[in-house]
Amino acid sequence: MDKSLSKKLLLGIQHVFAMFGATVLVPAITGLNPSIALFSAGCGTLIFHAVTKRKVPVFLGSSFAFMGAIATVYSQQGIAAVKGGLICAGLVYCLFALLIKCIGYEKVNRLLPPIVTGPMIIVIGLRLSGTAISQALYRTTDTGSVFEPKYALIAAVVVAIIIVITVFAKGFLNLMPILIAIIVGYLLCIPFGLVDLTPVKEAHFFSFLDPDIMKEFLAVPEFNASAILAIAPISIVTLIEHVGDITTNGAVVGQNFFKDPGVHRTLIGDGLATSFAGLIGGPANTTYGENTGVLAVTKNYDPATIRIAAVIAILLGLFGKFGGLITGIPDPVKGAISIVLFGMISSVGVKILVSNQVDFSDSRNLMIASLIFVLGIGITNDIPITATVSISGQAIAAFLGIIVALILPEKKAEA
Secondary structure (H helix, E strand, O other): OOOHHHHHHHHHHHHHHHHHHHHHHHHHHHHOOOHHHHHHHHHHHHHHHHOOOOOOOOOOEOOOOOHHHHHHHHHHHHHHHHHHHHHHHHHHHHHHHHHHHOOHHHHHHHHOOOHHHHHHHHHHHHHHHHHHHHHHHEEEOOOOOEEEEHHHHHHHHHHHHHHHHHOOOOHHHHOOOHHHHHHHHHHHOOOOOOOOHHHHHHHHHHHHHHHHHHHHHHHHOOOOOOHHHHHOOHHHHHHHHHHHHHHHHHHHHOOHHHHHHHHHHHHHHHHHHHHHHHHHOOEEEEEHHHHHHHHHHHHOOOOOHHHHHHHHHHHHHHHHHHHHHHHHHOOOHHHHHHHHHHHHHHHHHHHHHHHHHOOOOOHHHHHHHHHHHHHHHHHOOOEEEEOOOEEEEHHHHHHHHHHHHHOOOOOOOOO
């Protein structure tokens, strides 16, 4: 195998490890099928790259924002109604993309100055930090979470490996900190009895031989008003999160994706991926901060690596045994990886504030950042809008940050 291709393959595997847990968690909670979710995530990512001229190194995985609505519609009306609602949700993205194309990306940039985007990106990472710590240090029991010393030990080793390789390693080894840390962490968990191969044993070798999976995969979408109104409006909320994630990705890579290929294209790519996922019975797709964290750690920004990861995700969706192996990665290992990835995302937000020389002695900037930090991190439970539609603290913080930045006048530079 060509050395450059083998390098891209290993880097792609890292991206698969980063997105896997969250992507299969959404269908596990909502009732949808994890194999279809992996298949739709891989296909959705390839759709996104085709629409964005293969320039944006983004991976699309299962969206958490739609979980409540999907679970409700699935339990009450079935998979066909969920499919119809998600197809319409994707089309909402496309309508907004058309609007942005008409008014120009410059006006979108005006809505998102560094004093808004920097804190928004910091919030994206810090909101996820609790999940990372809980997974890395605590064992779930019937009565709640209990601190587990051996979890802490394993997590500390995994984090230390990532730090040492990232800071001190040279050449090709420097590109593989996450993959190496996962392998070492996996092996370290064996003597502690933390490796469970049950998912491998129970998984079908070829997922789509399972009649239950094929039943959901082939179900004809049903477009009824109640399901569409429960699911589709959530796209209006996730649009803000999409813009924040694309901003983060561009900041990590050092490119302005709002201008080229254009935020309207990234929205269309996300929308078409979500509609495709709905068509085959997968959850809504969204840009993944975990994979942006991998970009920041490895400093490899080649979009081809993400496309390789997408193909691997498709294969994992087709071949259940491989998916079962990754599903069995122990919690302290996944938690340790998440600690680094989520921290890197927040650090990118700090970098934006520093590189743009945002003046925090200016009361206007102080107020905007304060609102975004407290609302974005403090609102841990989504705020219900209707019985099935809710808005996250992250989206509320972004929306209010944008509004306050528009209302409060900027300090004029003194002559």
